[in-house]
Amino acid sequence: MSVRRATTDDVPALIAFPDTPGVQNLPRDQVRDDFATGRMRPEWSWLAENDGRLVGRALWWGLGGSRPESLDTLDVLPEQPDPRSVAAQLLQGGRADLGQLPTYRLRIPVGERHGHPVRWRCEAAQDAGLTETLERLQYQWSPPAGVPQASTRLTFREGSDEEFVSLFGQAARGSLDVETRRALEETDEISQARDDLAFYLSCPGERDWWRVAFDHEHQPAGFIVPSATPYHRNVGYLGVLPDHRGQGLVHDLLGEITRIHAAAGAQRITATTDLVNLPMAAAFDRAGYQITEIRLVLQQPRVGS
Structure with a gap:
């Protein structure tokens, strides 16, 4: 397996990455729009490949500055035997580029707080030095x-x-x-x-x-x-x-x-x-x-x- 920074040619595959269970996946249209508007950028994105196949992604997000403000997406395909290790390598790549890592905002469906997909992401984040945790509730109003x-x-x-x-x-x-x-x-x-x-x-x-x-x-x-x-x-x-x-x-x-x-x-x-x-x-x-x-x-x- 290899880990590298993304290029412009990688963006379509990063957008099309399959939804993964146990976390709240970003809508694909939103990821596409974020890349189109510069809120996500190839130079802020890292990917993991296995025999040329995309198996993981880390996408940082920002509102237009020279540095991203948060890590919005950290995904590894479920069939990978050690997703924590893959995720940790993606974060290490990001840290090599960014220095101090921005905040990671992990979105979790109600009822999935203690599931395996949440656990390995938290462990990988802690491996990368993101050891301070705050738990929040997201709400929504509609007419x-x-x-x-x-x-x-x-x-x-x-x-x-x-x-x-x-x-x-x-x-x-x-x-x-x-x-x-x-x-x-x-x-x-x-x-x-x-x-x-x-x-x-x-x-x-x-x-x-x-x-x-x-x-x-x-x-x-x-x-x-x-x-x-x-x-x-x-x-x-x-x-x-x-x-x-x-x-x-x-x-x-x-x-x-x-x-x-x-x-x-x-x-x-x-x-x-x-x-x-x-x-x-x-x-x-x-x-x-x-x-x-x-x-x-x-x-x-x-x-x-």
Whole structure:
């Protein structure tokens, strides 16, 4: 078996690679579109061959920079006797090109979390140094779920970038979001808030969707950042300010995001939350969002962790 970086001539075979059981395979049309738009690239892709036959692929993904942002696909044909070894070699090839490996986002169908296809991928990722794991739930809303009623407790208006920096910072205090808590171990609140602002400004969603939420006393209670991916509308970010927690306002904020997207004709709204963030999961359930998959986020340990 041999492992090498892909070339432009390899792209059709990488797109046509068979679906593999036990994981959530990317739709072939999406992979084709990602290569066409540069979100996936031959120079970011590695393949494994056995006697000239394609038996494995590793496809990294990005939004247009010089480096990919994540590993989106790691597949080995099921008949390979040691898929972990093949996958580890693909990741080693990627690391030789990229240096520090980007995050691996492993999508898993509900009920398949502990299956063999998940286990060997996680073991190969750990072999490559991606030893820090975060488990998340992926949700989806569609029109049959219904559109939530407008909040009777909050009003919404636009806000400036500086207002949102302040709001991101306040919402980070005591947050249940694992990535936010990890980030605050390395940086200060305002720096992290500015990073959050920059990230959501870089997403495909529109800036004029963002809203600050006010209570009946005209005090800021939270905020929403409806967003989008290259493929569909997305919940993005919502935050309840510390002094207003414990009142169930997360339902009002999520409802407003859903209303904004639904009013624009969205047929699909996706969202993700950490497995440990029970209030957010409850809000998704109440708003008619359905769990579509589990996501394992595997990455190299942060410096000092």
